[in-house]
Amino acid sequence: MMVTVKAGTVFGDLQRELAPYRQKVALDPFWPDEATVGGVIAANDSGPKRLGYGAARDSVIGLRIVYPNGTVIRSGGKVVKNVAGYDMNKLFIGAMGTLGVLSEVTLKLRPLAKYESVVLLSFPSGDVQSIHSFAVSFLDTMMEPICFELLTPTLAERLTGRPVYTLVIGFEDVEKAVHYQEQWVERLCPKAASMAVLAGEEAEAFWRTFYTIAPNGRLTTSGGGVEAAVKIGVVNLDVLSVLRESELIADRCHVQIEAHGGLG
Structure with missing residues (x-):
């Protein structure tokens, strides 16, 4: 139901890795064979299938972020049902990396x-x-x-x-x-x-x-x-x-x- 990847993982590579398990990340960014997972999340990118899938913020469960001063923080978690506290993920998704560098992303999966x-x-x-x-x-x-x-x-x-x-x-x-x-x-x-x-x-x-x-x-x-x-x-x-x-x-x-x- 979820996958954790480094932010530099190429989005298309991740989808191909999940395909044998009949799973996918429900996002459709442009240039999927060049875009990285971290880049897609930082830009909150999505394509026409956003109508059915939702945007990047709807797929992210947890993040690991490095602040400019080197401090490492985590937001969200690694389980699908995680509603405790503020939803800090949404602060960093779409921020274009201005608040911190994404280093790890945990995403929800959907069946193919x-x-x-x-x-x-x-x-x-x-x-x-x-x-x-x-x-x-x-x-x-x-x-x-x-x-x-x-x-x-x-x-x-x-x-x-x-x-x-x-x-x-x-x-x-x-x-x-x-x-x-x-x-x-x-x-x-x-x-x-x-x-x-x-x-x-x-x-x-x-x-x-x-x-x-x-x-x-x-x-x-x-x-x-x-x-x-x-x-x-x-x-x-x-x-x-x-x-x-x-x-x-x-x-x-x-x-x-x-x-x-x-x-x-």
């Missing part, structure tokens, strides 16, 4: 999903109101997606080959439950939208590509241009207007913007 699929809903008309209406209808159902992410046409072209607004809906469960939810999406799907389902290796390949779209400081950019990632916090359905505005900014300012946001 029996089956996974990714539903792609493409909206060729670009009608934002149609996407909004579908999102509201879907969120009113009892479906339990692990992600409900909207991609701008620019990013959708890179990931799916189609330059149109695309909703990415992820499901993880037993196979029968996943197919049941896919059928629900199909019934709710607007006539103007088209639906495709990625399962098994196709779904894994999609996520592998997705988690490398963000700029990586260790890699040099082609052409010497500047790349930046901006994280914006808004109410879920306001994501639509933010993504629409990002498209307009890209046109006006002659820059390339690949944007996505969680409608969940």
